[in-house]
Amino acid sequence: QEKVQQSPESLIVPEGAMVSLNCSFSDSASQSIWWYQQHPGKGPKALISIFSNGNKKEGRLTVYLNRASLHVSLHIKDSQPSDSAVYLCAVSMATGGNNKLTFGQGTVLSVIP
Amino acid sequence: DPKIIQKPKYLVAVTGSEKILICEQYLGHNAMYWYRQSAKKPLEFMFSYSYQKLMDNQTASSRFQPQSSKKNHLDLQITALKPDDSATYFCASSQDGTGGCERLFFGHGTKLSVL
Secondary structure (H helix, E strand, O other), X not given: OOOEEEEOOEEEEEOOOOEEXXXXXXXXXXXXXXXXXXXXXXXXXXXXXXXXXXXXXXXXXEEEEEOOOOEEEEEEOOOOHHHOEXXXXXXXXXXXXXXXEEEOOOEEEEEEO | OOOEEEEOOEEEEOOOOOEEEEEEEOXXXXXXXEEEEOOOOOOEEEXXXXXXXXXXXXXXXXXXXXXXXXXXXXXXXXXXXXXXXOEEEEEEEEOOOOOOOOOOEEOOOEEEEEO
């Protein structure tokens, strides 16, 4: 059974700071790793995914994947108060091509103006 | 303008009763899912459907039964409700449910409280 652990549990940063969120997973056979953002009372919204070792950048977001150490990180540049939300790491499993995601418990981010 | 509609948004039920959670998606997707988010637990996969066929079921209890009457509908029937079933239930969809790398789009959830 895939396990996904996120750190830190919560983070408070001033507006404009660089934010770094971490995620470790247990199964090296996992496919894509996704980051989702969830605001209170809303469903999760996909932000960015990565499949291959290395990094991927989209706008203010950069994600790094190291399959050897089973670790992925998300970095948010120039954080804004609107970035305040719960960030969920999710791992897609390669079981028969079925699109099943295993989520971590989330990191609560608060960006203070 | 929400493309995945879940009804109702809030639901209160008594122990032992039965409820149906409704989900419709207007994204033209062929795969639909149910996930559950309980207090202090990660978002948890329950079911996946692709082209109206059950692909995966990770729910241990037969009290949870998905129902797909149309391609863009996936309702969730829960019978003999227990207080432990209290959670927010999210419906999601993706293009066709295969390949393991698809982006999932989530609805806003139905928050179920069982007294």
